[in-house]
Amino acid sequence: MLDKRVPSLASAVAGVRDGATVLIGGFGNSGVPVELTHALLEQGARDLTVVTNNAGSGDTDVAALLRERRVRKIVCSYPRSKGSIWFEELYRARDIELELVPQGTLSERMRCAGAGLGGFFTPAGADSLLAAGKEVRVIGGRRHVFEEPLRGDVALIKADRADRWGNLTYHSAARNFGPTMAAAAALTVVQVRQFVELGELDPEVVVTPGVFVDRVVRIEPGGAR
Amino acid sequence: MTVQRLSRTDMARRAAQDIPDGSYVNLGIGLPTLVANFVPEDREVIYHSENGILGVGPAPAPGEEDPELINAGKEPVTLLPGGAYFHHTDSFMIMRGGHLDISVLGAFQVGANGDLANWATDDEHYPPAVGGAMDLAVGARRILVLTTHTTARGEPKLLERCTYPLTAAGVVDRVYTDLAVLDVTPAGLLVRELVDGLTGDGLQELTGAPLRFADDLRVLAPAGSA
Numbered sequence: 001m002l003d004k005r006v007p008s009l010a011s012a013v014a015g016v017r018d019g020a021t022v023l024i025g026g027f028g029n030s031g032v033p034v035e036l037t038h039a040l041l042e043q044g045a046r047d048l049t050v051v052t053n054n055a056g057s058g059d060t061d062v063a064a065l066l067r068e069r070r071v072r073k074i075v076c077s078y079p080r081s082k083g084s085i086w087f088e089e090l091y092r093a094r095d096i097e098l099e100l101v102p103q104g105t106l107s108e109r110m111r112c113a114g115a116g117l118g119g120f121f122t123p124a125g126a127d128s129l130l131a132a133g134k135e136v137r138v139i140g141g142r143r144h145v146f147e148e149p150l151r152g153d154v155a156l157i158k159a160d161r162a163d164r165w166g167n168l169t170y171h172s173a174a175r176n177f178g179p180t181m182a183a184a185a186a187l188t189v190v191q192v193r194q195f196v197e198l199g200e201l202d203p204e205v206v207v208t209p210g211v212f213v214d215r216v217v218r219i220e221p222g223g224a225r
Numbered sequence: 226m227t228v229q230r231l232s233r234t235d236m237a238r239r240a241a242q243d244i245p246d247g248s249y250v251n252l253g254i255g256l257p258t259l260v261a262n263f264v265p266e267d268r269e270v271i272y273h274s275e276n277g278i279l280g281v282g283p284a285p286a287p288g289e290e291d292p293e294l295i296n297a298g299k300e301p302v303t304l305l306p307g308g309a310y311f312h313h314t315d316s317f318m319i320m321r322g323g324h325l326d327i328s329v330l331g332a333f334q335v336g337a338n339g340d341l342a343n344w345a346t347d348d349e350h351y352p353p354a355v356g357g358a359m360d361l362a363v364g365a366r367r368i369l370v371l372t373t374h375t376t377a378r379g380e381p382k383l384l385e386r387c388t389y390p391l392t393a394a395g396v397v398d399r400v401y402t403d404l405a406v407l408d409v410t411p412a413g414l415l416v417r418e419l420v421d422g423l424t425g426d427g428l429q430e431l432t433g434a435p436l437r438f439a440d441d442l443r444v445l446a447p448a449g450s451a
Contacts, residue, residue, distance in 0.1 A: 027276040027313075028299035029292065055352075080354035081299070091352045100353055103275060104317030104360035111314045123363040124321060127394035129345075130355070143394075172310055174293035176276050179312040207312070 004166040004216050005195060009039035012189050012217040016045045016154050019072075023110065023152035023181040024052040024062060028081065031174035033158040035219050036191045037061040040156065041068060051075040051110070051152060053103065053177065057083035066090060075150070077103035100130065107180055109150035114183025114212070119148045155185035159208065162192040163199075166213030167206045175207060182212040189215045226422040231403040235447045238263040240329060240371050240401045244270055248326040249319075251275070251361055254298035257329040257371050273325060275357040277316045280308025297357065320357060321364035328365030330358065332372045332400075334387040337434035339397040339409040341370065342389035355392075362393035374402035375431055383407070383414060384433035404428060406445055413437065418445035 006012050013036060016022070022040070026032030041064055050071050055078075056062030065071050066086040074096060079087050090096040101109070102124045112119055121144035125131055135146040157178040159168040168190060170178060182188045195218050231239065233256055241263035244250055251273045252258050261283075264270050272281040274296045281296060282303035290301040304310075319325060334342040341362055345353040362368060375381055383400065400407045405428055406418035416438045419428060429436050 028295055030276065030295050030299075031293060078354045078356040079352050088352065092350060098352060100355055102355050102359040103313075103357040104321050107313040107317055122321065124359040124393075125355075126363075127391050128359060129390045130359070170310075172291055172294045172304070173274070173276050173278055175310060175312050177313045180314045 003164045004210065004213055005162075005164050006215045006217050009035055009217055010043070012036060012191070012215050013039045013043045013156075015187070016040060016043060018045055019047045020045060020153040021049040021051065021151070023155040023177075023185050024050055025155070025157035025176065025178045025181055026061075027053050027173070027176040029057075031158050031170075031176045031178060032061050033156045033191050034061045036156040036158075036189060036217070037065065041065055041070065046070045047072045049073045049075065051106070051150060053077055053106065054081045055079035055084045055087035057081050059086075063087070066096070069095075071096060073097035073099065075099040075101060075106070077101055077106050102130065105147050106150070107177060109147055110152070110177070110180045110184035113149035113151040114180065117149060119146055121146050150184065152181065152185035153187065155181040155188045157181055157188070157190050159190050159192045161194045161196050161201060162190060162213070162216045163196050163201055163210070165198060166190070166210030166216055167201050168192070168208040168210075168213065169201060169205060170207055179208045182208050187215070188213050189217070191217050191219050193219065193221070228404070228422040228427075229420045229447060231420065231445065231447055234259065236371055236401055236403055238448050239406065239445065240369060241265075243369070243399070244268065244327060246270070249273060249279070249324065250327045250329070251320065251325050251365060253328070253330040253358070253361070255331050257331055258296070258298055260329055260371070273316075273319060274302070275316055275320065277311045277313060278302070278304065278308065279311075279319075280305040282308070317357070317360050320360045323364055323366060325361075325365040327367045327369060328361040329369045329371055330361065332370045332382065333389050334382050334384055335370055335372070335397050335400055335409075336387045337383070337385050337409070337413040339395040340387045341368070341392045341397050342387040343392050345390045347389065358392050362396045367398050368396045370397050370400045372400065372402060374404040381431055381433035385435075404431065404445070407436075415439055416442060418443045420445045
């Protein structure tokens with residue numbers, strides 16, 4: 001029997017290794033897998049490469065991983081959000097490596113990894129410093145820069161509902177990077193608000209099919225566990 | 226006569242007049258976001274947000290916020306009837322793939338050749354951030370820039386060539402400042418509208434690139450004064 005549901009946050013993040021590349025969903029505070037990120041903090045993996053759009057704000061989720069010095073490198077598009085104090089502190093102290101990637105390139109690099117492709121040429125950033133050291137080719141009269149796939153060892157994402165096969169639906173704009181990251185990681189871990197029986201999710205509205213999902217954990221309303 | 230410099234609100238109001246009925250539009254964070262407040266009500270405009278929304282509506286009433294439903298500036302928004310959600314990769318297909326009619330962006334600098342610099346300055350203590358600006362700049366069919374004519378220190382933002390790192394080369398179509406409306410043309414910057422109280426020479430002094438003036442140069446007037 002195929003059952004991807006796991007009973008606890010600890011079991012959801014079990015096995016994440018030091019040095020792992022972790023894709024973490026979310027845009028600002030929307031769609032961030034807060035509880036899974038805190039479970040990873042508790043689990044203790046360090047020397048991580050974190051791929052996420054922003055660099056966390058305040059003291060929770062990604063910012064908590066930064067505060068506890070668990071992150072060696074961050075790959076993101078916009079680390080300058082209001083309240084990104086921990087990132088800024090590490091950046092000024094040169095205690096973290098930053099790979100800045102245009103947001104569409106960040107997403108498409110993960111899509112390539114999930115789709116089994118070897119990369120792509122994009123005009124985004126082709127005339128910028130972010131193209132330094134990369135292959136640039138003129139296609140259709142326009143400069144394009146070659147970008148490689150970006151694969152995760154683990155993805156942590158937040159969805160709304162799941163069945164035991166790992167089929168997922170999302171709530172409003174919280175889906176953001178979730179569907180792409182789910183396909184791009186070797187181990188995809190999802191936190192959801194609700195478990196439903198097989199067949200309860202309308203197949204016409206499933207956003208992420210369960211084939212991309214490995215573990216699903218339910219977060220009790222109002223908090224973790 | 227004193228220079229009738231436009232307020233931020235009036236700059237947004239002026240740019241909003243150029244958003245046609247039925248267009249798909251992305252508004253950058255900060256000042257460009259204000260443009261939505263001033264598009265004439267008889268026009269139907271579909272706003273896109275990079276985090277996966279088409280049909281972005283106005284801010285919700287207090288207490289009605291959905292914490293997951295935010296715009297690119299991370300402020301709570303609503304979804305209009307007919308709106309849709311989609312994931313990031315699709316959202317950037319819309320942006321990069323030429324499916325948006327207009328992108329309104331802020332700028333640190335604009336070159337007379339249409340180059341745009343809006344993601345990094347030369348301050349190394351400040352981490353760079355790019356977000357979706359590079360994808361929008363290369364992808365939207367028309368790029369409108371909304372920015373003050375000079376920096377807080379009075380230095381020109383419109384230059385022969387940008388000195389800050391480029392976001393994209395040769396992409397800007399039109400610039401709305403607090404002093405003028407300018408088109409980027411193959412022959413450089415062409416002033417279409419100029420505020421009252423400022424001569425063409427006066428504007429040229431505040432601009433780092435040679436200006437030409439339209440034959441039908443018009444007055445750029447604050448709201449309510451026209």
